[in-house]
Structures are given as C-alpha cells and as structure tokens.
Amino acid sequence: xxxxxxxxxxxxxxxxxxxxxxxxxxxxxxxxxxxxxxxxxxxxxxxxxxxxxxxxxxxxxxxxxxxxxxxxxxxxxxxxxxxxxxxxxxxxxxxxxxxxxxx
Numbered sequence: 280x281x282x283x284x285x286x287x288x289x290x291x292x293x294x295x296x297x298x299x300x301x302x303x304x305x306x307x308x309x310x311x312x313x314x315x316x317x318x319x320x321x322x323x324x325x326x327x328x329x330x331x332x333x334x335x336x337x338x339x340x341x342x343x344x345x346x347x348x349x350x351x352x353x354x355x356x357x358x359x360x361x362x363x364x365x366x367x368x369x370x371x372x373x374x375x376x377x378x379x380x381x382x
Contacts, residue, residue, distance in 0.1 A: 289301075289306060290306075291306055291309070293305070293309070293310055293311045294314075295311075295317075295318065296313075298311050298314075
C-alpha cells in the first residue's frame, strides 16, 4: 500500500450496451452476460423466422404452378405487336364510321 494503489481491476466497456465489464469471460468476449444472452436469443429468433412459411408464400407458389414458364416469358414478334396496334386502330375507325353512317 505504500505505492498508493488500493486495488487494480481490468475493465472494459460492453460492445452492445456500453456497460462496464469486469469478469474474465466478459473481457474476453467483449460482451456482458445479459447482452450475450440477448444476442443469442436474437440469433435463434432470426433463424426461426427464416424457416417460417406464410400464406403469401403458398399463394405465390400456387400461382407459379398454374402458369407455365413459357407463358410467363413469352416473346411476341415485333411485327405482330405493330400489326395488332394497326388492327385495333382500324377497328376503332370502323366503329366511328359505322356510328356516323347510322345517324
């Protein structure tokens, strides 16, 4: 006691909450016992939630099973696309001409 030191305890701060760590394991891990327990529980919950299967997942799979892959990604030739728009324009023009002829 002649050098003025009463006791010397190594201490650090918890990486999660900032609390003071004094135990050997806490100093080694960098986390206190409560924070370590919470982190383990959070990890278990995250793994549990990854394995969950919802009704939305079931509906999406059912919809995917109904529609074959070819229909999902069917490619229509450009000529057909333009021809289709011309046909619809002509049909619209015929309807307006037909209506004016009836009046």
